[in-house]
Amino acid sequence: MSLWSRIANVFRGDGLSREIEEEFEAHVAEAVEQGRDPEEARRALGRALRQREESHDVKVIAWLDSLRADAIFGWRQLKRNKITSAAAILSLALAIGACTSAFRLIDALLWRPLPVAHPEQLYVLSRKGMGFDNKPGEWDSWAYPAFAQMRAAAKDQAELIAISYADRSDVTYKTDQEMEKANLQFVSGWMFPTFGIQPAAGRLFTENDDRQPGASPYAVISYDYWSRRFGRDPHIIGRTFHFGDGIYEIVGVSEKKFSGTEPGTVVDIFIPTMMHHSVTRQDSTWIRTLAVMKPGIAIEPLRAKLAAVSHAFEEKRLSGETGLSQQTLKGVLANQVLMEPAPTGASGMQQEYSRALSALAVLVLMVLLIACANVANLMTVQAAARAREMALRVSIGAGRWRLVQMVLVESAMLAFFAAASGALFAWWSAPFVVSMINPPDNPARLILPADWRVLGFGMALTLSVILLFGLLPALRASAVKPVSVLKGGDDPHSRRRLMHGMIALQVAFCFLVLFVAGLFVTTFQRLSNKPTGFSAERILLLETTSRPAQSSIYWDQVAERLRAVPGVERVSQSAFPLLKGDNWNDSISINGGPPSIDLAYFLNVSPGFLETMRIPLIAGRDLRDGDLYPNAVIVNETFVRKFLNGENPVGRAVEKASDDGSRERMQIVGVMRDAYYSSIRSPMLPVVFVPFHHKDAKGGLSPESDETFIVRTASSNPLALATTLRQEVSRTRSGFHISNVITQKELNEAQTIRERLLATLAFFFGAVALLLAGIGLYGVLNYSLQQQQRELGIRLALGAQAGNIARQVTAGIFVAVSLGAVAGLAAGMASGRYIESLLYQVKATDISMLAIPSLTILLAVIIAAVPNVLKALHIDPVAMLRVE
Amino acid sequence: MPKSDSLQGSLDLLVLKILSRRPRQHGYAIMSAISEMSEDVLRAEEGSLYPALHRMEEAGWIRAEWITKDTGRRARIYELTVAGRKQLAAEESRWQLVTSAVNRVLRTV
Numbered sequence: 005m006s007l008w009s010r011i012a013n014v015f016r017g018d019g020l021s022r023e024i025e026e027e028f029e030a031h032v033a034e035a036v037e038q039g040r041d042p043e044e045a046r047r048a049l050g051r052a053l054r055q056r057e058e059s060h061d062v063k064v065i066a067w068l069d070s071l072r073a074d075a076i077f078g079w080r081q082l083k084r085n086k087i088t089s090a091a092a093i094l095s096l097a098l099a100i101g102a103c104t105s106a107f108r109l110i111d112a113l114l115w116r117p118l119p120v121a122h123p124e125q126l127y128v129l130s131r132k133g134m135g136f137d138n139k140p141g142e143w144d145s146w147a148y149p150a151f152a153q154m155r156a157a158a159k160d161q162a163e164l165i166a167i168s169y170a171d172r173s174d175v176t177y178k179t180d181q182e183m184e185k186a187n188l189q190f191v192s193g194w195m196f197p198t199f200g201i202q203p204a205a206g207r208l209f210t211e212n213d214d215r216q217p218g219a220s221p222y223a224v225i226s227y228d229y230w231s232r233r234f235g236r237d238p239h240i241i242g243r244t245f246h247f248g249d250g251i252y253e254i255v256g257v258s259e260k261k262f263s264g265t266e267p268g269t270v271v272d273i274f275i276p277t278m279m280h281h282s283v284t285r286q287d288s289t290w291i292r293t294l295a296v297m298k299p300g301i302a303i304e305p306l307r308a309k310l311a312a313v314s315h316a317f318e319e320k321r322l323s324g325e326t327g328l329s330q331q332t333l334k335g336v337l338a339n340q341v342l343m344e345p346a347p348t349g350a351s352g353m354q355q356e357y358s359r360a361l362s363a364l365a366v367l368v369l370m371v372l373l374i375a376c377a378n379v380a381n382l383m384t385v386q387a388a389a390r391a392r393e394m395a396l397r398v399s400i401g402a403g404r405w406r407l408v409q410m411v412l413v414e415s416a417m418l419a420f421f422a423a424a425s426g427a428l429f430a431w432w433s434a435p436f437v438v439s440m441i442n443p444p445d446n447p448a449r450l451i452l453p454a455d456w457r458v459l460g461f462g463m464a465l466t467l468s469v470i471l472l473f474g475l476l477p478a479l480r481a482s483a484v485k486p487v488s489v490l491k492g493g494d495d496p497h498s499r500r501r502l503m504h505g506m507i508a509l510q511v512a513f514c515f516l517v518l519f520v521a522g523l524f525v526t527t528f529q530r531l532s533n534k535p536t537g538f539s540a541e542r543i544l545l546l547e548t549t550s551r552p553a554q555s556s557i558y559w560d561q562v563a564e565r566l567r568a569v570p571g572v573e574r575v576s577q578s579a580f581p582l583l584k585g586d587n588w589n590d591s592i593s594i595n596g597g598p599p600s601i602d603l604a605y606f607l608n609v610s611p612g613f614l615e616t617m618r619i620p621l622i623a624g625r626d627l628r629d630g631d632l633y634p635n636a637v638i639v640n641e642t643f644v645r646k647f648l649n650g651e652n653p654v655g656r657a658v659e660k661a662s663d664d665g666s667r668e669r670m671q672i673v674g675v676m677r678d679a680y681y682s683s684i685r686s687p688m689l690p691v692v693f694v695p696f697h698h699k700d701a702k703g704g705l706s707p708e709s710d711e712t713f714i715v716r717t718a719s720s721n722p723l724a725l726a727t728t729l730r731q732e733v734s735r736t737r738s739g740f741h742i743s744n745v746i747t748q749k750e751l752n753e754a755q756t757i758r759e760r761l762l763a764t765l766a767f768f769f770g771a772v773a774l775l776l777a778g779i780g781l782y783g784v785l786n787y788s789l790q791q792q793q794r795e796l797g798i799r800l801a802l803g804a805q806a807g808n809i810a811r812q813v814t815a816g817i818f819v820a821v822s823l824g825a826v827a828g829l830a831a832g833m834a835s836g837r838y839i840e841s842l843l844y845q846v847k848a849t850d851i852s853m854l855a856i857p858s859l860t861i862l863l864a865v866i867i868a869a870v871p872n873v874l875k876a877l878h879i880d881p882v883a884m885l886r887v888e
Numbered sequence: 889m890p891k892s893d894s895l896q897g898s899l900d901l902l903v904l905k906i907l908s909r910r911p912r913q914h915g916y917a918i919m920s921a922i923s924e925m926s927e928d929v930l931r932a933e934e935g936s937l938y939p940a941l942h943r944m945e946e947a948g949w950i951r952a953e954w955i956t957k958d959t960g961r962r963a964r965i966y967e968l969t970v971a972g973r974k975q976l977a978a979e980e981s982r983w984q985l986v987t988s989a990v991n992r993v994l995r996t997v
Binding site for chain 1: 961964
């Protein structure tokens with residue numbers, strides 16, 4: 005009863021006091037009944053007030069009681085200053101919410117250990133050095149035979165696991181002939197037991213499911229997919245689906261907590277690696293290699309051992325590739341093998357977004373600090389207004405800590421309201437940011453749990469926020485000296501110094517946020533305004549597959565049928581769309597010389613592709629019906645410059661030199677303008693467009709299994725035709741399926757997803773930072789104006805010039821702002837190095853980049869200062885002096 | 889005879905003892921009982937009785953209840969709890985120990 009009743013009694017308040025009072029009254033009445041004098045009985049009982057206090061304190065927890073009193077008092081204070089309180093809560097809420105949201109994203113992507121048995125023993129293998137294109141880089145992809153050799157070598161020290169890159173794949177369930185997309189991943193059979201993952205239904209793979217190529221057509225689906233696609237159907241085990249050329253049987257559902265090892269992607273279907281068509285190929289790298297270390301094994305010796313195995317493998321393999329230049333060979337063989345901790349798994353999204361998210365996290369932290377400085381100034385002003393009240397409290401015996409507690413409780417209430425609304429904001433905003441990372445057909449899916457990690461972070465953040473903005477004003481307010489207050493004001497300058505310090509900090513942070521935002525926005529603008537060399541207007545792309553592969557003649561028939569659909573202007577074909585990210589490259593040999601070190605990039609296109617994409621032909625002719633690979637090809641300007649010294653190439657022949665030493669003679673029939681091939685960020689590549697049709701060994705036209713129909717539509721919304729075209733393709737000939745419909749515009753925009761995300765969010769937070777800093781400036785100016793009113797009034801009465809008055813009102817602020825701006829500038833220049841990789845064609849040292857934040861802040865200062873200066877000039881000395 | 893001093897350390901003991909003999913007493917009755925049983929030698933200071941009662945109530949030795957008396961007035965009556973009974977035994981033996989020790993000293997000197 006005791007602790008609980010004492011806590012409960014805290015909140016009974018008056019009821020409790022009344023009860024004690026009643027007991028005393030009963031006592032006196034009893035005494036009177038016994039014949040005693042009421043006055044004497046009362047006296048004997050002692051002073052009623054002291055008695056009540058004593059009994060009251062016994063029945064409650066004193067500190068909790070005083071907290072309750074402070075909370076009620078604080079609530080009244082907050083209600084009294086409704087607008088400022090609301091503004092403070094709103095700005096803090098936004099900042100706390102944004103910080104929590106950033107934490108959720110970064111935690112989910114980079115920090116949260118995978119839900120596997122020993123995440124701390126998990127490592128990922130990668131190679132670093134020169135690539136086959138003679139450019140430095142780092143790769144985490146491996147060929148399966150190399151993996152198998154490394155696994156055997158590491159047997160006693162670590163278990164190696166092969167996991168392919170999760171891929172959006174076409175699967176068909178037997179019962180419903182519709183083709184659909186699923187994230188499919190090939191994994192080693194021993195992955196589940198090594199990770200200690202349990203089945204939620206059926207069974208998971210074991211090593212036995214992964215021994216012979218093609219021998220185990222089984223699939224395990226993730227819990228998420230089971231719920232989403234099948235509504236947790238208990239009869240899922242034993243269902244089959246088509247994927248590629250095979251039929252797979254679902255044997256189990258994995259544990260709920262496990263959704264793969266690639267943060268940012270939720271795997272739907274797991275398939276044993278032995279079912280992959282490249283599992284025996286030495287030249288195809290398609291898996292990541294994860295290593296689960298056995299306890300107590302040192303990393304470096306194992307890394308060296310694996311490096312030796314990998315090197316020997318590559319050396320043996322490349323000895324057969326006579327088509328490689330010596331330089332390439334040397335560079336590739338000098339690659340280092342790295343082994344890095346991967347407790348959180350490994351994913352492309354981690355690589356692409358870790359720095360971007362960190363940069364955003366720093367920005368929102370700045371915004372939080374700006375908001376804190378604002379609220380701290382607000383509290384200081386309010387404390388100043390309450391100096392008399394504080395002095396009174398001190399003089400009737402309130403201790404210093406009691407006053408600190410009182411002010412801190414008020415801050416805590418502000419922070420609590422802010423944290424609650426911030427939590428709502430974070431709830432909404434973190435998934436919102438993930439939804440902005442939405443490449444066509446493959447949106448990111450990041451698991452964002454709201455668990456004790458997020459909660460703990462939120463609480464810690466709120467606590468630090470309270471201390472940040474509450475402690476200083478609280479200490480200051482509690483240090484009040486009754487005498488000096490009653491004398492009519494203690495040292496007002498010290499308070500102003502504090503506020504000006506806050507302003508300097510705010511301006512520094514604001515400058516930094518605006519500067520970085522400026523860099524991101526410029527990067528996005530430069531990238532998205534970059535001419536691609538082709539027109540994406542009204543272009544619809546139908547990525548089409550055929551199982552089994554069919555002759556290109558039939559593909560041409562489908563194209564012909566599509567041309568007849570109303571609303572279609574032009575139809576062409578290519579092996580894959582431009583800017584999709586796909587590549588096909590090889591070396592070039594001129595006049596029978598050695599293979600080039602620079603690679604050329606190839607694409608199969610149909611005649612008329614140039615015109616459909618509006619890529620100008622500048623010499624020679626376009627491809628024609630009847631052109632056969634490699635008798636007629638079109639090259640771009642960069643190709644001519646790079647390989648042919650800019651001479652007119654029409655009519656010349658060059659050789660395509662493959663790694664295995666084989667060569668194909670290509671006849672150049674035309675030259676086209678440069679257009680971007682797979683990415684707008686890389687320099688312009690030498691590109692060769694080649695015809696689809698080529699003869700196979702028997703002299704017939706070779707079959708194709710994948711092509712993209714490029715449709716230029718009459719209407720400005722090409723997607724309106726998607727359904728019609730989809731049906732038309734399937735109807736024309738059996739076996740053809742459209743696996744994906746996108747617009748070229750979407751592909752172009754997908755090139756700048758990260759930049760758009762950064763620019764949008766940085767711009768938003770830049771605006772918020774500026775607004776908060778502006779409000780802060782205005783508030784401080786307004787406060788110092790009130791402080792100086794008396795003095796200004798006297799000066800005006802004595803005939804001071806307007807300029808002098810303006811200078812006096814704003815002098816302190818300008819010093820603070822200048823200091824802050826210089827600090828922000830230095831921080832901005834220094835931060836340039838960390839965000840360099842996120843920028844495009846813009847540097848942190850560009851003068852124009854510094855101009856944006858400088859001018860914006862100057863403008864904000866002027867906007868904040870003008871009304872205050874005007875107010876100062878309109879002080880009526882007589883009225884002013886009469887008040888005092 | 890200095891009444892209050894002698895009671896200082898033993899008020900809890902007396903209250904517990906009285907409540908164990910006569911359960912369900914209100915404050916005034918407990919106070920009267922102390923003077924009555926000690927034949928007016930001991931008198932509980934009215935000012936310190938109620939804080940002591942409330943303290944013991946919070947400690948869980950006694951529990952209180954409001955009743956309505958015949959006169960229609962409400963009274964707060966107290967009774968021992970199980971914990972209070974244990975406390976009484978402990979205080980009683982402690983008291984015995986102290987007084988016998990004091991007596992021994994008085995005899996030997």
